[in-house]
Amino acid sequence: MNKRILIIGGNAAGPAAAAKAKRSAPDAEVTIIEREPYISTGTCELAYVISGEVDSPEKIVYFDADSFREKKGVNVHINMQATGINRKEKTVSLEHIETGASTNLAYDKLILCTGSKPVVIPPYQPDLNNVFYLKNVAGLERILDFKKDNTIKTAAVIGAGYIGIEAAESFAKLGINTFLLDIADHPLPQTEVEIQHLVEKLINKNGITFIAGANKPDISIEQNSIRHIKVKGNSFEPDIVVAALGFIPDTGLAASAGLETADNGAIKINNKMQTSDTNIYAAGDNVMITNAVTLKQDYLPIATYAYKGGHIAGANAAGENEHFQPIVPNVAVRVFDHFVTNVGLSTAQADSLGIAYQSVYATANSKVPVMPNNSKVFGKILFEKESKRLIGAAFFGTNEVGGYADILSTAIRFKVKATELVSIDYNYTPPLSPFVHLLSILGKKADSA
C-alpha cells in the first residue's frame, strides 16, 4: 500500500508540506484537510484588499481545492474540521463544517499545520455585528460584505501591532475617520522606541488618531454592535471595529492528542519538524522554532518561516532527511509611504534575556541629498558588548530599509561584528543610494561606543 501522508491545515505551511511531500514521494497518497473554504491564501495581503490596493479577495486565493488537486496531485478536503487524533490507530477524526458528517482518515505520517488564531478579548467579541478579526480570507470577506452593506464613516482598530497598523492604514486610505487604540504608549510596541515615535508622527500626519494607554475603554454595546467608545478623553461612534490583539498557536488538536507543547501552547518540534510523536510532524504558526541569535526556542508566526517549515516537514514525512535551520527573525511592515523592518533581537528582547549588549542609532540620507527622491532613514543596531557581534537592528525609512534589514540578517547569520559594517562596500549611484551609507555610519559609531 502506498504511504499515506495526511496534512491538517491548508494555509501556508500545509500546501508547502503537501506539494513537497508529493514531489519527494510521488507514489504517496497526500491529503490536505482545511476547515475554511479556501487553501493556500495570502494572509499577509488581507489589509490591502480592504483598501482596494488589491482589488479582489480572489486575487489572494492562490489555489482552490480543485486546482491544487490537479496541479500538485494532492487530495484536498475543504470545509472539513479535524476533531481528534488517535495516535495508536494512526487515524484522524474529521467533521464536515456544513453537513456535520463525520469520518476517519488513516495516516502513516501526519503533519499538523493548524496555524494560529487571533487573541480574543472581551468586549471585542467576534459575534458582535460590527466587530471583526483580520486573520483569513473568510474573515476578510465578512468585512467586505459589511462594508458593502453599511456606510463606514468611523473605524476603530484595537491593537497597534503589525496587523493593527495595516488595518488602520487601509481605513484611513479610504477616507474613513480612523482611531487606533493600544494599551502601549506608542504604536508598533514590538519595534525600537525611537521608531515608535516616528511611526506615531507618520500615522497622525495621515489622519489616524492614535490613542495610547487605552487599557480601559468605556464601550457601549447596542443591538449587538459596538456603538460608542470613550477612552482617554476621546469619544466616538465606530461604524466598524477591527480587533488586532495578536495571535496564539491553534493547537487544541495537538494538545488533546497529548503532544508536547511549550508554555504558550505551541507544539515542540525537533529540527526535522517532528513532534514528540515521531510519526507526527508540525510546521507553521503552531510550532516553536529556534532563534538563530539566542539559539533558544521562540514563537515566530511569520508566513515565510511557515513555508520553510512546511517544506521540510513534507520532505521528511515523505522519507527525506532535511533540517530546519535556526531563524534570524526579519519582519517588515509598511506604514503609508514608509516601512519598518526589525531584524534579530529588539532592545526589549535583549533586556529581558539579560544579554550584555550595546546599541547605537543614527539618521542618514537614503540617496544623495540633491536627488529629488532622497529621504531620511533611521537605523539602530544592537551588538554584544564584548565581542561586538551584531544581534539585532531596526530601520524606518522608504523601500531601502528592506535591503538594509536583509544585509543585517546576513551579517547576523554569519556572525559579523558591528564594527565591520564600515568595511562593507555599499553600492553607490545618486538616484539609488547615498554617498555614505547608514550602516557604515552605524558601524563607525559602534567602534567608538
Next chain:
Amino acid sequence: MNKRILIIGGNAAGPAAAAKAKRSAPDAEVTIIEREPYISTGTCELAYVISGEVDSPEKIVYFDADSFREKKGVNVHINMQATGINRKEKTVSLEHIETGASTNLAYDKLILCTGSKPVVIPPYQPDLNNVFYLKNVAGLERILDFKKDNTIKTAAVIGAGYIGIEAAESFAKLGINTFLLDIADHPLPQTEVEIQHLVEKLINKNGITFIAGANKPDISIEQNSIRHIKVKGNSFEPDIVVAALGFIPDTGLAASAGLETADNGAIKINNKMQTSDTNIYAAGDNVMITNAVTLKQDYLPIATYAYKGGHIAGANAAGENEHFQPIVPNVAVRVFDHFVTNVGLSTAQADSLGIAYQSVYATANSKVPVMPNNSKVFGKILFEKESKRLIGAAFFGTNEVGGYADILSTAIRFKVKATELVSIDYNYTPPLSPFVHLLSILGKKADSA
C-alpha cells in the same frame, strides 16, 4: 614649524584627505590645490543636471573654496595647476590657470588626488564646438551653455558604459532624439550579457536608438562641429555629441616625478596609501587598489573608494596609521525606472582571470505578485566551482537591486557560499518584498548546479 600637508586635487579624494588630515593634526597647515574653479563637487550627479532632475549645477558644488576654508580650516587654491614635484626639495611648482603666475609650495607630506581624465579618441575632439565630455562641473556648464544657445533636436552619445547610458537617458528625457553608439554588441558591456539585452530593450522602449558595433562611423565635420554621422545603416545630424569613452588615471605629475605606476598609468600605493616615495601619498581615481575578490591590484575609479582612500591618506599624512581594506567592487547605474548593479567579478573578468567558477541566473518577483508595485528582477551569481564561495553577481530590476547588491557585497566579503543564500532569512511584507527571494532561488540553483 607646523607640519605642511599639501594636497593636489580637490574633487572627491582631495577634500576627504584635507578634512581628515586637519582633524587628525589640528596644528598642521593643510592646503588643497585645484585647477578647476570648484572643489568637492558631485561628479556622479552630472547627468541629472542635464535632464533637470537636479535643477542647477550649483546644487552639486558641495563646497566653494571659501566655505571649505572656513568650515574645515584648510587653505584652498582654485584655478591653480601643479606643474611639477621636486621630491628632493619637497616642493611643488604651481601655475595659476588664468594669470599664468607661477609659485612653489613646500610640503612635509604630499597627497596626490589628481583623479582621472576622459579617454579622448578622434574624431571626438574636445575643441569641436558641439563635442563635450561629461567629467566635471566645468564640463557640465559648457554643455548647459551650449544647450541654452542652441536648439537640440538630435543628440549622439559615443560609448554605452555607465556615463554614456546616463547621458543618453538625460537627453531622451528631454525629448531629444538620442543615438547611443558603442563598438560592443550591446549597451553596458561591463555587465552580464543577459542584463545587456534587458538594458537594450529598456532604452529602446524609452526612445534611445542604440547602434552596436559602431567602430567606424562616417563623420562629417563642418564649421568646427560634427554635422553628420553615418553608421551601420543609420544617418543623422547631431546637434550635440557627448563622448563617454571611459576614464584613465591622470598621473602625468606623478610619472614626471618618477613615482612608480602600473601599466595603465595609475600610481602604485601600499595599503597606507603611500606611493614609492614615503612622503607622498595618493588616493582616488589615480591609484591602483586591491580587489577583495582576487586580492590583485585593480583600477576602480569610483567616488566612494576615492573618498575612503582620501580619508586614509589624510589620516596617515597627519601621522596616524590607518589601512585601506581591499574593495569588493559594487557599482550601480540607473536606466530609466530600472537599475543595474554589479558586484565583485563579472563573467568576463572571471574568464580572463582563469578562475574555475560556475554561474546561475534567475528571474523573480520583486514583491508579492498581486501588489500593484511588483516587477520582475533578474539576477546572476558567480561562485567558485570547488568551494562554492561567491565571487560576483549582477542584478537588473527596480530599487530593490541596491539592497540585493549590498547583501552580495556583504556575503562576498565574509566568504559566504552561494548555497548558503538559501539559509538567509529575508524580510517579508507584500508591498516591499517577495514571498520567495531571488537570492534564495539563486542559492537553490547553485546547490544543484
